[in-house]
Amino acid sequence: MEETHVVTAFLRNGTDVLLFRRSEGVGSYAGRWGAVAGHAEGDPDAQARVEIREETGIDPDAEATFVRAGEPFTVTDDDRGTRWIVHPSLFDCDTRDVTPNYETAAYEWVPPTAIRERETVPDLWTSYDRVRPSVASVRDDETHGSAYVSVRACEVLRDDAAAGADYDALRGTARDLLAARESMAAVANRVNRVVATADTADADAILRSASATIDAALAADSDAAAAAAVELSDASLLTLSRSGTAFDAIVGAGPERVVIAESRTAREGVDTAERLAAEEFDVTLTTDAAVPSLVADVNAVLVGADTVLRDGSIVNKVGTHAAALAAAEANVPTYAVCARDKIAPNVDPTAPVIEDAPASDLYDGDAPLDVANPRFDVTPASLLTGVVTEDGVLDVEAIDEAAAELRSLRKWQ
Numbered sequence: 001m002e003e004t005h006v007v008t009a010f011l012r013n014g015t016d017v018l019l020f021r022r023s024e025g026v027g028s029y030a031g032r033w034g035a036v037a038g039h040a041e042g043d044p045d046a047q048a049r050v051e052i053r054e055e056t057g058i059d060p061d062a063e064a065t066f067v068r069a070g071e072p073f074t075v076t077d078d079d080r081g082t083r084w085i086v087h088p089s090l091f092d093c094d095t096r097d098v099t100p101n102y103e104t105a106a107y108e109w110v111p112p113t114a115i116r117e118r119e120t121v122p123d124l125w126t127s128y129d130r131v132r133p134s135v136a137s138v139r140d141d142e143t144h145g146s147a148y149v150s151v152r153a154c155e156v157l158r159d160d161a162a163a164g165a166d167y168d169a170l171r172g173t174a175r176d177l178l179a180a181r182e183s184m185a186a187v188a189n190r191v192n193r194v195v196a197t198a199d200t201a202d203a204d205a206i207l208r209s210a211s212a213t214i215d216a217a218l219a220a221d222s223d224a225a226a227a228a229a230v231e232l233s234d235a236s237l238l239t240l241s242r243s244g245t246a247f248d249a250i251v252g253a254g255p256e257r258v259v260i261a262e263s264r265t266a267r268e269g270v271d272t273a274e275r276l277a278a279e280e281f282d283v284t285l286t287t288d289a290a291v292p293s294l295v296a297d298v299n300a301v302l303v304g305a306d307t308v309l310r311d312g313s314i315v316n317k318v319g320t321h322a323a324a325l326a327a328a329e330a331n332v333p334t335y336a337v338c339a340r341d342k343i344a345p346n347v348d349p350t351a352p353v354i355e356d357a358p359a360s361d362l363y364d365g366d367a368p369l370d371v372a373n374p375r376f377d378v379t380p381a382s383l384l385t386g387v388v389t390e391d392g393v394l395d396v397e398a399i400d401e402a403a404a405e406l407r408s409l410r411k412w413q
Contacts, residue, residue: 005040005072005085008127009048011056011064011093015155015214016109017128018056018098022121023105028080031105034121035128044087045069052091057099062278064091068137070130075122086123090131111211112155113162125163132159135173138187139180142357142375143268145243146306146342147221150186151214153177157194158210161203170206171195175413183315183353183376185307185344185406190217192409193341220339223390225249228302228337231388235299238291238327241317242268243304249337249388250276250302257282259298261291263317265361265373288319292326301327301334305387307352308336308343310403312381312396315352318374324383333385340389343399345407352378 011018019033038051049060058064070088077084096109108114112132115125133152141149160173174195181187194213198205225245229252237253239246240261250258258281263269273285286294295301301323307315314320314336324334344352359371386393394402 002081003083003085005044005087007036007038007040007044007048007051008034008086008088008124009036009052010088010090010112010128010131011036011052011058012067012090013093013096013109014218015111015151017112017115018093019108019110019114019118020055020100020104021106023103025102029121031119032121033115033118034124037121040085040087044072045089048087048089048091055101055103058093058095058097060091063095064093066090067092068131070127073123073126073130075126077122084122086127088127088130112159113207113211116162129159129163132156135176135180138177142266143242143271145241145245145304146181146184146186147217147243147245147304147339149181149184150190150341151217153181153187153191154194154210154214154217157191158207158214161207161210165203167202167206170203171412181355183307183355186217186339186342189341189343189345189406189409192406192412195412196409217339217341220341220390221245222248224337224339224388226252227390227392228335228388229253231335231386231393232300232302236297238295238298238301238323238332239272239303240269240288240291240319240323241304242272243316243337245337245339246302246304247272247275250281251279253302255281257284257298259284259286259291259294261286261288261319261323263319264288265357268317288322291319291323292329295323295326295332296330298332300385301332303334303336305336305338305342306376308338308387308399309352309378310344310346310396310400312384312387312399314379314384314387315354315376316379318377321377321379321383324379328383334379334383335386335388336379336384337388340391340394340402341406343402343406345403345410354378 052060067090075084198209225248228249236257238259305314362373
């Protein structure tokens with residue numbers, strides 16, 4: 001039997017993926033739905049990028065970000081006498097503007113669960129299953145902010161439900177997700193909401209609740225960014241790390257200049273700088289240590305928040321506290337922007353969970369020394385001008401009220 005290596009590349013925008021209905025001009029499976037696909041000639045990863053450019057008109061280097069590759073698998077088509085070796089991959093895409101080629105009769109951006117409802121090329125769901133979010137990918141994501149990670153956590157529950165997991169198994173997965181990122185309140189609140197607001201104790205209810213929670217989360221993150229953009233319109237800004245909500249707020253504010261700290265050790269700020277430069281902003285990338293000497297040259301500091309504590313302080317990428325201290329000394333206001341779902345429901349705000357980054361990221365030598373490489377730090381409320389959410393700037397009383405509301409979502413546990 002002939003053996004052919006092929007790539008299947010999923011483009012994801014938000015939580016939707018791009019599907020194509022194959023035209024009569026293709027050599028196989030005309031009329032069926034599939035993702036970006038093509039023969040893998042040598043290097044599957046490189047070929048996936050070639051196919052993305054040819055089939056969508058999207059530049060995979062400028063408009064898409066590689067997320068992960070899945071384990072190859074075999075599909076045997078006895079009618080065609082072909083054994084396909086499928087190499088799946090996933091890319092996050094910045095645009096929905098698609099210019100299809102002759103291989104495509106129609107295309108749609110749809111929730112991945114739609115794959116299971118359509119006539120597709122063989123084993124398209126298996127390809128997606130190899131690259132979709134998982135408890136492990138939620139736990140191991142060291143570069144994205146908690147808004148992004150929390151949505152991916154909800155996708156795990158949605159996709160597991162669509163794939164046939166039963167209600168008890170889904171509750172177990174929810175507990176695993178809660179344990180995976182204990183420091184991220186948005187993950188806890190949104191996962192809790194999926195289970196707590198399911199209207200019946202079955203998998204279909206979890207699927208519906210997860211889909212609704214995802215839609216609400218994306219809207220809240222967008223609305224929070226819009227509120228911050230109004231608050232800081234035209235101000236020159238300093239930021240750090242890779243908060244998606246802060247990024248959208250900066251784009252909306254239209255600053256005349258943006259200074260970005262590189263955010264060691266993972267250096268997520270470099271990616272933010274590149275993306276803002278691509279939006280044609282005046283961008284200055286700097287070291288974390290240089291922030292105190294540059295903060296006086298901007299009008300405000302704007303950061304994301306992985307967690308907002310009940311006393312109004314925030315947990316965010318390490319370096320936030322130092323930036324806020326420097327800003328206070330220079331009489332420059334510091335704002336955090338995030339959705340209300342990032343408010344910690346804990347009764348005790350004094351003991352947040354702080355994740356450590358790998359010690360080897362900072363030092364991998366042989367000297368007998370200890371390494372302190374925290375991923376986050378705590379910035380006290382006294383250094384913050386305000387926490388901007390989808391409901392505008394919240395004071396400590398409003399934060400405490402939101403925490404009590406979010407705490408009620410934990411009752412399912």
